[in-house]
Amino acid sequence: DSGVTQTPKHLITATGQRVTLRCSPRSGDLSVYWYQQSLDQGLQFLIHYYNGEERAKGNILERFSAQQFPDLHSELNLSSLELGDSALYFCASSVGAGGGLGEETQYFGPGTRLLVL
Amino acid sequence: KNEVEQSPQNLTAQEGEFITINCSYSVGISALHWLQQHPGGGIVSLFMLSSGKKKHGRLIATINIQEKHSSLHITASHPRDSAVYICAVGRRDDKIIFGKGTRLHILP
Numbered sequence: 573d574s575g576v577t578q579t580p581k582h583l584i585t586a587t588g589q590r591v592t593l594r595c596s597p598r599s600g601d602l603s604v605y606w607y608q609q610s611l612d613q614g615l616q617f618l619i620h621y622y623n624g625e626e627r628a629k630g631n632i633l634e635r636f637s638a639q640q641f642p643d644l645h646s647e648l649n650l651s652s653l654e655l656g657d658s659a660l661y662f663c664a665s666s667v668g669a670g671g672g673l674g675e676e677t678q679y680f681g682p683g684t685r686l687l688v689l
Numbered sequence: 690k691n692e693v694e695q696s697p698q699n700l701t702a703q704e705g706e707f708i709t710i711n712c713s714y715s716v717g718i719s720a721l722h723w724l725q726q727h728p729g730g731g732i733v734s735l736f737m738l739s740s741g742k743k744k745h746g747r748l749i750a751t752i753n754i755q756e757k758h759s760s761l762h763i764t765a766s767h768p769r770d771s772a773v774y775i776c777a778v779g780r781r782d783d784k785i786i787f788g789k790g791t792r793l794h795i796l797p
Contacts, residue, residue: 614788614789614790615775615777615787615790616787617786620783628784629784630784630785660730662732664732677734678722678734680724680731680733680734682730682731683731683732685730
């Protein structure tokens with residue numbers, strides 16, 4: 573158990589809908605990272621937040637948005653869902669600001685499996 | 690061309706064999722990570738490297754910054770090592786790029 577929690581574990585929804593994925597980092601960790609893993613694209617970095625501020629942005633679509641709240645939990649909002657958004661969404665946390673994955677070990681949550689029908 | 694290339698894509702070996710998985714990258718990095726993804730989907734960070742070599746139990750990771758290459762070695766492999774091993778690099782612009790992974794299957 574990494575200490576990172578994600579809810580829900582599974583989510584089934586329809587095209588055009590909007591969903592919110594939630595991540596609680598390990599106690600004391602200030603950084604949260606979001607990743608998408610699909611069968612055809614593999615793992616992709618979406619976005620990194622540090623202590624409430626956006627730190628780096630990767631291949632995140634405009635239909636997706638994220639934020640980190642004062643209690644350090646984070647939410648990833650996916651809207652106007654398409655079939656291709658079906659994937660496993662991971663969050664990870666680390667203690668400090670890091671530098672991409674560069675400078676700190678990241679602890680991964682169990683993931684949220686999203687199926688868009 | 691992908692910025693991070695892993696080889697081999699798939700590897701099947703007998704229990705006890707010495708395993709090597711390679712990762713080459715083409716960008717400037719702040720560090721490189723090796724991740725392990727279990728069949729159930731969970732991801733664990735094995736190593737973080739910016740230079741040299743690290744060892745943890747039967748796992749050894751090396752990196753050559755000049756050659757932009759890293760290797761992950763498993764000594765005395767065991768069926769429980771069966772997983773997907775993923776190389777990831779942290780670019781200097783704070784973005785993270787992943788390799789496509791190496792699927793390892795250790796036969797008893």
